[in-house]
Amino acid sequence: MASEHWTVGSYLARRLQEAGIGDYFAVPGDYNLVLLDELLSNPDLRMISCCNELNAGYAADGYARATGGPSAVVVTFSVGGLSLLNAVAGAFAEDVPMIAISGGPNTNSEAEWEYLHHTLGEVDYGYQREIFDRVTAEAVRIHHPSLAPVAIDRAIDTAMLRRKPVYIEIASNIANAPTSEPIARSFARQVTSDPNSLAAAVDHAATVLNAAARPVLIAGSKTRAARAEPALRELAKACGYAQAAMPNAKSFLSEAHQNYMGIYWGPVSTPGCGEIVDAADALLFAGPVFTDYTTTGHQLGFNKSRAVIAHPTSAQLGETNYSNVRMDEFLEALTGRLTPNDGAVKAFERVRTPRHLPAPGAADTPLTVRQLFARIQSMLEGDSTLLVETGDSWFNGMDIDLPDGARFEIQMQYGSIGWSVGATLGYALGKQGGRLISCIGDGSFQLTAQEVSTMIRYDANPIIFLINNGGYTIEVEIHDGPYNTIKNWDYAGLIEVFGAGEGKAWGTRATTEGELDAAIAEAQGRDGLCFIEVAIDRDDCNVNLLRWGNQVARNNGRPNRCR
Known part of the structure; x- marks a missing residue:
C-alpha cells in the first residue's frame, strides 16, 4: 500500500x-x-x-x-x-x-x-x-x-x-476505520505429526503391506486437502504397486505411469481395475471418502480388514487408529519402508481390457458423445485441465487418459449442478499456463449461464463444450420424469449476446463430426473464450451412467425401516 x-x-x-x-x-x-x-x-x-x-x-x-x-x-x-x-x-x-x-x-x-x-x-x-x-x-x-x-x-x-x-x-461503518499495520506473517504453516504415533503407524502399515502378495495403492479426494499429492506420487514411483484413483481423485496419480490401472468406482470401475482392487490382499488408500456417489450406491467389494487408510490427520489399519498423523508425512515415511511389489500389476495385465477410441466417421455423421470425447482426448496436453459438470460428463471424463501433468476437476461430493460455469471462470483466471477445457450439460448451464459474460469481460480463455441433449441426463438415469426436460436455447448464440461486440469470445454449433472438427481447429487457434455447442441425442449417454444411476436410485429408494 x-x-x-x-x-x-x-x-x-x-x-x-x-x-x-x-x-x-x-x-x-x-x-x-x-x-x-x-x-x-x-x-x-x-x-x-x-x-x-x-x-x-x-x-x-x-x-x-x-x-x-x-x-x-x-x-x-x-x-x-x-x-x-x-x-x-x-x-x-x-x-x-x-x-x-x-x-x-x-x-x-x-x-x-x-x-x-x-x-x-x-x-x-x-x-x-x-x-x-x-x-x-x-x-x-x-x-x-x-x-x-x-x-x-x-x-x-x-x-x-x-x-x-x-x-x-x-x-459497513468499520471497513474504513483505522486499525493496526499488518505486520508481515506467513499463512502457509501446517501442524506436524506426533512422532510416536507416526512411527507406530508407519511400522504397522509397513508390516501389513510388505507381507502382501498383491498390494494396491488407491488415491482418494482428501489427498489434495492434505497437500499430500507430491508425497503420494513419490510413493507410487517407489513401491511398484498397482495404482488406481477414486473418481474424485482422478489426476492425483500419474495416468502415464505403467502401473496405473484406472478408476476404482465399484461396478463402473475401469474394466479389470475394480476386480483387482477387490481381490487384493492389502490396500493402501490415501484420503478416500466412501459416499453413495463414489461407491456407486455403496457397492465397493474390498476387504476393509486388509486396508491401510491414510486420512489427512490420522491413519487407520483395521480397528486400530493412529491419531495426529499427517498424511504427507505418513506417505513420505512409508516410501522408504515398502518393498517394491508388482504382484497386482501382473494380475491386472492378465485381465486388462484395452480401451479403444472410436475411429472418426464421415464428415456428415451425426455427433455422438463418444466421438466428442475422443476429440477431447486428442486435445489434452501435459499442462491442460479438463473440468466436468455433474452428469454424463463425469463418466465420459473418467474414460479419458490424462497426459502426465494434466489435471481433472470435478465436484462429486457436493454435486451442485451449475457449479462448472462459475468454476470455469475462476479456474481459467487462476490457471498458470495451458488451456482449460470444460464439458457442461445444457441443464446445468441454464442455472449459471450469465457468468460467461464475465469470462468475456476479463479475457478468460477456456474452451467450453456445451452438450445439448435436451435435459438433465444424470437425473433421467436416476429417476425420470417430465421435470428432467428443459427449454432449448440458442446456446452458441449467447456468445454474441453476452459479448455485445466486445472481447475476443467466439461461439459456434456443431451437429456433425465434420463441423466439430472444424470448430475444434478454430478454437485451438484462438486465445479468447471458445464456446462450442454440441448437439447430442437425448438418449446418447455413457453406459456407466446407466449402471451407476440404477445403483444410486436403488440406494435412494430403499424402503423405510424405521418403526
Whole structure:
C-alpha cells in the first residue's frame, strides 16, 4: 500500500495478498461498498465483478483449485450472503479454502433498534454469521476496528490450515476505520505429526503391506486437502504397486505411469481395475471418502480388514487408529519402508481390457458423445485441465487418459449442478499456463449461464463444450420424469449476446463430426473464450451412467425401516 494509514479494509486486502490471492470475486451491495473501495486501494489485487453471488462463489471455488491456495469472494449482507451460501457449502464439502467476506449493517443499528432493508425484518443481525457457521471452519463478525486484525488473521489461518472456507463479516461503518499495520506473517504453516504415533503407524502399515502378495495403492479426494499429492506420487514411483484413483481423485496419480490401472468406482470401475482392487490382499488408500456417489450406491467389494487408510490427520489399519498423523508425512515415511511389489500389476495385465477410441466417421455423421470425447482426448496436453459438470460428463471424463501433468476437476461430493460455469471462470483466471477445457450439460448451464459474460469481460480463455441433449441426463438415469426436460436455447448464440461486440469470445454449433472438427481447429487457434455447442441425442449417454444411476436410485429408494 502507498499510504501508512491502515484501515480494516486495507488490512484485509494486504492479508489476502500475503495469502497468495491475486483475483477476488465480488458482487456490490450497499453494505459492502466502502469495503470494496478499501480493497480496490490495493494495486496488487484485482476485483472480478460477477453477475450474481452464487456464481461468484463458484468462481472462487475454481480459482482455489487452480492456484492451490485460498480464494476470496465479497458480497453484501443477507440478500448477497444467503445467495452465496450454496457455493460456500460446496467448498466446505470439497475441502476448498475459500474466504467468504460480507459487508454488514452499521454497528449502531441493533443498539438503536432499527429495522433494516435486506434483513429478515427483525432487529437481529447475527443470523447470517450463525448460518455460515454451519458451512465454514470459522465465522467471525467484526464490529470494532481494534479487534479486526486478530479476527482476520485467525480466519485466514484457519482456511489455510484446515483447507475449508471461512466467513468474515465487516460492519459497513468499520471497513474504513483505522486499525493496526499488518505486520508481515506467513499463512502457509501446517501442524506436524506426533512422532510416536507416526512411527507406530508407519511400522504397522509397513508390516501389513510388505507381507502382501498383491498390494494396491488407491488415491482418494482428501489427498489434495492434505497437500499430500507430491508425497503420494513419490510413493507410487517407489513401491511398484498397482495404482488406481477414486473418481474424485482422478489426476492425483500419474495416468502415464505403467502401473496405473484406472478408476476404482465399484461396478463402473475401469474394466479389470475394480476386480483387482477387490481381490487384493492389502490396500493402501490415501484420503478416500466412501459416499453413495463414489461407491456407486455403496457397492465397493474390498476387504476393509486388509486396508491401510491414510486420512489427512490420522491413519487407520483395521480397528486400530493412529491419531495426529499427517498424511504427507505418513506417505513420505512409508516410501522408504515398502518393498517394491508388482504382484497386482501382473494380475491386472492378465485381465486388462484395452480401451479403444472410436475411429472418426464421415464428415456428415451425426455427433455422438463418444466421438466428442475422443476429440477431447486428442486435445489434452501435459499442462491442460479438463473440468466436468455433474452428469454424463463425469463418466465420459473418467474414460479419458490424462497426459502426465494434466489435471481433472470435478465436484462429486457436493454435486451442485451449475457449479462448472462459475468454476470455469475462476479456474481459467487462476490457471498458470495451458488451456482449460470444460464439458457442461445444457441443464446445468441454464442455472449459471450469465457468468460467461464475465469470462468475456476479463479475457478468460477456456474452451467450453456445451452438450445439448435436451435435459438433465444424470437425473433421467436416476429417476425420470417430465421435470428432467428443459427449454432449448440458442446456446452458441449467447456468445454474441453476452459479448455485445466486445472481447475476443467466439461461439459456434456443431451437429456433425465434420463441423466439430472444424470448430475444434478454430478454437485451438484462438486465445479468447471458445464456446462450442454440441448437439447430442437425448438418449446418447455413457453406459456407466446407466449402471451407476440404477445403483444410486436403488440406494435412494430403499424402503423405510424405521418403526
